[in-house]
Amino acid sequence: MKALVYIEKKDGSPIGTSLEVLTAANALGADITAVSAAVPADCIDEDIVTSAVVAEARDGGYDIVLFAATTLGKIVAPRVAARLLAGSVNDAISIAADGDGFCVIRPVYGGTAQEKIGIAGKAVISVRSGSYEAAESVPEIKEITAPDADEIGIKILEAIAEAGEAVNLEDANIIVAGGRGMGSEEDFALCKELADILGGVVGATRPAIENGWINRTHQVGQSGKIVAPSVYIACGVSGATQHVSGMSGSKYIIAINKDEEAPIFDVADIGIVGDVKKILPLMIEEFKKKQG
Amino acid sequence: MEILVCMKQVPDDSIEIKLGADGQPDLSKAEPQGNAFDTYAQELAVRYIEANGGTVSILSLGPAENETCLKSALAVGAEKAYRVDDAGFEDADAFVTANLLAAAIKKIEADNGAPFDLVLCGRESTDYIGGEVAEYLAEKAARPFVTNVVEIVQENDGAIQAKKELDSGYNWVDAPLPAVMTISKPDYDPRYPKIKDKMAARKKEVPVLAAVDLALEDGDKVALVKYLGYQEPPKREAGVKIQEEEPADAVAKMFEILAADKVL
Numbered sequence: 001m002k003a004l005v006y007i008e009k010k011d012g013s014p015i016g017t018s019l020e021v022l023t024a025a026n027a028l029g030a031d032i033t034a035v036s037a038a039v040p041a042d043c044i045d046e047d048i049v050t051s052a053v054v055a056e057a058r059d060g061g062y063d064i065v066l067f068a069a070t071t072l073g074k075i076v077a078p079r080v081a082a083r084l085l086a087g088s089v090n091d092a093i094s095i096a097a098d099g100d101g102f103c104v105i106r107p108v109y110g111g112t113a114q115e116k117i118g119i120a121g122k123a124v125i126s127v128r129s130g131s132y133e134a135a136e137s138v139p140e141i142k143e144i145t146a147p148d149a150d151e152i153g154i155k156i157l158e159a160i161a162e163a164g165e166a167v168n169l170e171d172a173n174i175i176v177a178g179g180r181g182m183g184s185e186e187d188f189a190l191c192k193e194l195a196d197i198l199g200g201v202v203g204a205t206r207p208a209i210e211n212g213w214i215n216r217t218h219q220v221g222q223s224g225k226i227v228a229p230s231v232y233i234a235c236g237v238s239g240a241t242q243h244v245s246g247m248s249g250s251k252y253i254i255a256i257n258k259d260e261e262a263p264i265f266d267v268a269d270i271g272i273v274g275d276v277k278k279i280l281p282l283m284i285e286e287f288k289k290k291q292g
Numbered sequence: 293m294e295i296l297v298c299m300k301q302v303p304d305d306s307i308e309i310k311l312g313a314d315g316q317p318d319l320s321k322a323e324p325q326g327n328a329f330d331t332y333a334q335e336l337a338v339r340y341i342e343a344n345g346g347t348v349s350i351l352s353l354g355p356a357e358n359e360t361c362l363k364s365a366l367a368v369g370a371e372k373a374y375r376v377d378d379a380g381f382e383d384a385d386a387f388v389t390a391n392l393l394a395a396a397i398k399k400i401e402a403d404n405g406a407p408f409d410l411v412l413c414g415r416e417s418t419d420y421i422g423g424e425v426a427e428y429l430a431e432k433a434a435r436p437f438v439t440n441v442v443e444i445v446q447e448n449d450g451a452i453q454a455k456k457e458l459d460s461g462y463n464w465v466d467a468p469l470p471a472v473m474t475i476s477k478p479d480y481d482p483r484y485p486k487i488k489d490k491m492a493a494r495k496k497e498v499p500v501l502a503a504v505d506l507a508l509e510d511g512d513k514v515a516l517v518k519y520l521g522y523q524e525p526p527k528r529e530a531g532v533k534i535q536e537e538e539p540a541d542a543v544a545k546m547f548e549i550l551a552a553d554k555v556l
Contacts, residue, residue, distance in 0.1 A: 044438075044456075044463070044465065071440070071459055078386065078423075078428055079427045079428075079437075082390075082427065082431035082432065083431060086516065087387075087517040088424060088517070089422075090422055107525065108317075109308075109309040109317060111525060112309055112310050112525070113309065113522050113525070114522065114523050114524070114525050115520075115521075115522055116519075116520040116522070116523065117517050117519060118517065118518040118520050119518075121516075154438060154467050154468075155466050157453065157463075157465060157466050158463070158464040159461065159462075159463050159464075160464070161461040162460045162461040162462075166460060167460070174556075217459065222421065223477070230555075231555060252555050253531075260535065265530060266530050267530070268530065269553070270531055270532055270534065270546055270549055271530070271534065272533075272542050272546060273535045274534075274535075278539040279539045282543040283546070286543060286547060
């Protein structure tokens, strides 16, 4: 079996989810060709990557084309599939060979159910972050280009950066996430303080973002980032399906919430029933002491 | 400007859907409604034509029950709503769904004697969350495609400027028309219908196009993926619950467990 793996890069290095995709391809026993495309500054990455991958896939006789299920990967996978007339699945959590085709599992209804999908022939699949361990070695990454880059009609007129630092939730080892229960922007800052002490990254639920306590690049959940850190500390997070589906792959979950019935406790390794605004400062003190 | 919004009818996304005894998703407690992102697309379209002129039409694929979301759309600024009856295509995947929508759009455009300047879709549906139909549709229609748009500004010289949401920041892009776009969540929420508009919408006729009558090539009718059924996600074991009167005791207990579990 031949697999084409698109490696998405950030600041020149493969993102963590792309390393996980390599493991998915290895698990299929596939011969892997890893590729990446450089995107001209005034072009939309989706257009360039679609065109470049299609050109490579047409020549290469691949059985499967794999992407990380990022914003980019989930848009490009079906577009590539449309041009190759292959079956596509976004957000796969497992992929198995099945005769000449594949059997894929993906979450639906915000993760409360999973769907099994069969593809009889060639497949183009994006793999959800946290579904496989990251590959330890990366094969040589071949640079590919879009043959028709000049003809693509959509140009970027202006790029506007989001205020605040770049956030890399998917590759974070520790995430301290705040929800509605943090109550105010001022108290939400406790999450940042704890994250800083632990060398982690701040996550947030949709209500925390809608309240303006932190910007949307920190959102964890179905409409934000899908994460699977070693430790996830959920502060004042009730555990709405929308959020839990984005973090339930975490290896160790600590939850603090004053409502003992909160669904977040169903997935937590340690659940503390109590006032997050009193507990977080004590935790911060203890971790500071531990670190000397 | 003539705008068409594709709308999927989905179960209420605020209700948790679980598998029933028959292994199928139990939708009995979730009222049908227009997919949230599609309603954002409609609101964005209606705001645009209110400011700049034009009409907004809605297109939905599905059985007669889907007229629920179409009637709702007609009550909040859409002028026309069309339904493609999917009888004969119940196994449609994203590819076939997009092909049916593309063929229906072609037919409506031919009947109207003019193309839609913009075809908008929500970025994904809240039930299956595949995020594929608009992509297949744009490829089939071979029109310029902009994803995750949150704002459009007045067309100029056959092109439109769109604000495209990125993981971090935005791009303003210039897209030639006609184009296909997916819409993400803008800063505003869709409007609520007024009673009188609701009444008027109820009386409006929704033209129905039969999927089996649409001009589709044979290859475009065959699904590329097959839905084989559902399974429960593996359950995560709930761990230790700490319930202490004093926050300091709770934190002390947490550190004991962390030490035992060799975490942090």
